[in-house]
Amino acid sequence: MTNPVVTDLISRSNRLGADPKNTNYAGGNTSAKGADTDPVTGDAVELMWVKGSGGDLGTLQEKGLAVLRLDRMRALVDVYPGVEREDEMVAAFDYCLHGKGGAAPSIDTAMHGLVDAAHVDHLHPDAGIAIATAADGEELTQKIFGDGAGGQTVVWVPWRRPGFQLGLDIAAIKAANPQAIGCILGGHGITAWGDTSEECEARSLEIIETAAAYIQEHGRPDPFGGELAGYGALEATARRAKAAALSPTIRGLASTDRPMVGHFTDSEVVLDFLSRAEHPRLAALGTSCPDHFLRTKVRPMVLDLPADASVDDSITRLKELHEEYRADYQAYYDAHATDESPAIRGADPLIVLVPGVGMFSFGANKQTARVAGEFYVNAINVMRGAESLSTYTPISDAEKFRIEYWALEEAKLQRMPAPKSHATRVAFVTGAASGIGNAIATRLAAEGACVVIADLDLDKARDAAAELGSTDVAVGVQVDVSKPDAVAAAIDEAVLAFGGVDLVVNNAGLSLSKPLLETTEKDWDLQHDVMAKGSFLVSQAAARAMIAQQMGGDILYIASKNAVFAGPSNIAYSATKADQAHQVRLLAVELGEHGIKVNGINPDGVVRGSGIFAGGWGANRAKTYGIDEENLGEFYAQRTILKREVLPEHVANAAIVLTGPDMTHTTGLHVPVDAGVAAAFLR
Incomplete structure (x- = not known):
């Protein structure tokens, strides 16, 4: 039975984490102290439940908590070797754990365990960080939270990297200020405490709401300066068209060191920031909260051209700025790295800002890319609040480097599971709402790819995408592959959804199965438009x-x-398929210089799950062969060498192999997936 203390902690955490004004995704941590029964002795034991490393408050479950014995946790104070060696204390937390399972303790565990309060919240609210990053943050804290007869209710804590010493600092401040309900952590966030879960949550919200109200009432109306001529937002259609045109180039630049998935944001917050005179200065200062810059890098890359700059001029300038960014990042690394520092992790930007258009953010997967963008929006809000009241003053680059290249952060990265075979790849699959296309899309998603389900039926495309997971995994788009404009629009949707496109499967098709004398010109044109012309248009775009x-x-x-x-x-069908087969050879030759491989798969009749067969093709083929339609799959199987029926999953297997890491040197190939049809052997 779950301890009521844990139940209350989970509920509080979920409420706090569900509202972005309280904390960012995966940011902050909460804890509760209480008693439980030691299963060995049967005696009561004092425990602390605290959100573990890598979890998210909004979705926290009991398995995401680390559980520690408080007597052992507090005993660590006596063996603490000092701030120069405090990283050793993280390993010591493992010797304080109670029971088995649960999450790994995070670096903030000491903050929760050493503070003399039953319940503690540590959060990263935009309003709180705005005060924490203001040049006169300590004075603002005193002014906002008072120093009346009862004393100051929220106390300033100067910047210190998260760790055991910070926990000691906060514990000392609480002990010296019994009237305090929490503190502002310079450059970082807030911490609050209470005797009950309800009191702790109320105090967290009081600090956040008081800070936000003060900024709203006392802040100046134009913290980012006046409008910068020519830098206002483009009209929505033009904005997204330009974003789609720029996105592949930007993604390529951001993937110079390692492949990245992208996310595009054109929210009002971003567009307004980029339209203001102070945005170049503020962007150059970078973010401050560790949770922010660990996901956004220390600063973004900002295009310094007006909104109406042409796509070609923008691309030229972006490439120049990228070279400068890489040189600057290398200089940042060289200036602060020591012999013990981990190797540089890549010098490419994770946030790229384009005035009038929006923000492009990048990560190892779509969720990471999206969250990086959300964090930079948090950073914009922080800068707005700090500049409204004072001057935005983030922590120094030296301190940022100490966290970005922290041995503990490196250890966390090393613990991450190895990426799947198609991780970071963006796949565009036509005719993917059913049959072979759906099987390929499903397998690609399972292997880590981001998948665009493209189909003539939008509802079916979206339903099929939803079956694969959230929009971080797959999206559904409508496309008539025989129409150039529709194809271009669908590829643009893919680019805006995931940053670009890496893998295309030309699967859309149909067949009318008629002999020569019954095949009309309309029949011929329809099949060639969808498969021959459609494949050409999709491949071209x-x-x-x-x-x-x-x-x-x-x-x-x-x-x-x-x-x-x-x-x-x-x-008509077979002639169209021969056309597709030769497109493979032609495009393999033409696109090879760009590192683009072009291959084909030649299935035998795939009956089960096939949209083509369900649409009448199966009945016509059965009639041609003089058999019942329900026996068609078995009929096809028996005419093969292996006597096996071909299913959509078998075609998907071949697609994964051909596009995977083990076939990097194969192009212009057709792979039969037909269980052995001697007449179709390639020569």
Whole structure:
């Protein structure tokens, strides 16, 4: 049975974490102290439950808590070797754990364990960090939270890197200020405490709301300065068109050291910031809260051109700025690194700001990229609050480096699981709401790719995407592959959703299965428009994005054994598949210089789960062969060498192999997935 203390802690954490004004995603931590039964002795034991490393308050569950014995936790004070060796204390937390399971203790564990309060919250609210990063933050804290007859209710704590010493500092401040309900941590955030869970939560909210109200009442109306001529937001359609045009290049730049997934934001907060005169100065100062800059890097890359600058001029300037950014980041690393520092982790920006357009953020996956953008919005809000009352003054680059390249942070990164085979890859799959396309999309998502389900039926595309997970995993878009404008728009949607495109599967298709004398011109044109022309249009639009990214890529054609096998009563379909098969060879030759591989798969008839067969093709083929339609799959299987029916999952297996890390030197190949049809052997 769950301890009531834990139940209250989880509820409080979820409420606080659900509101972004209280803390950012995965930011901050909460704790509760109480008694439980020692299963060995049967005696009561004092414990602390605290949010573990890497968790998120809004979604915290009991398994995300670290559970420590308070007697052992407090005994660490007697063996603390001092601030120069305080990193050793994190390993010592493991010797304080109670029971098995649970999360790993975070660096903030000492803050919770050493403060003499039953309940403690440590949060990163924008309003609180605004005070914490103001040049006169200590004076503002005194002014905002008073120093009347009852004493100051919220106390200033000068910047100190999170750790055991910070826990000791806060514990001492609380002991010296019995009237205090919490503190402002310079450059960082807030901490509050209480005798009950309800009191602690109320005090956290009181600090946040009081700070926000003070900024609202006393802050100047134009903290970012006046409007900068020519830097205002473009009209929405033009803005997103320019974003789509720039995104592949920006993603390629951000992926110079390692591939990244992207996220685009054109929120009013971002656009307003970029339209103001002070944005270059403030952006150059970088973020302050450790949770922020660990995900955004110390500062963003900012395009210094007006909103109406052409796409070509913007791309040229972005490439120049990228070289400067990399040189500056290398200089930052060299200036602060020691012999013990981890190796540089990459010099590319994680946040790129384009006036009039918006913000491009990057990460190892879509969620990380999206959260990085959310954190920079937090940083903008922090800068607004600090500049409203004072001057924004983040912690120094030296202190940022100490955290960014902290041995403990490096250890956390090393504990992360190895990436899956298609991690960081953005896949665009046509005809993916059902059948072969859906099987390929499903397998790509399972292997770590971000997937765009492109289909003629938008509702089905979105439903299929939702089956794969959140929009951090897959999105559904509508496309008629026979229409150039529709294809271009769908590729733009993919680019805006995930930053670019790396892998295209030309799977959309149909067949009418008619003999020559019954095949009409309309029948011929329809099948060629969808499969031959459609594959050409999709490959062309995707290749533009891939070439701009300069990250290589894969284009995969789902052709057919009919591309080389002359089956009966199938003139239009088979001719179209032969067209697709030769497109593979032609594009492999043309796109190879850009690192883009082009390959094909030739399945035999895939009956189960196939949209084509369900749409009448199956009935026509069964009629051609003189069998019942329900026996068609078995009929196809028995005519193969292996006597096996081909399913959508078998085609997906081949797609994963051809586009995976073990086939980096293969292009222009067609792989049969037909269980062995001798007449379709490649020659």
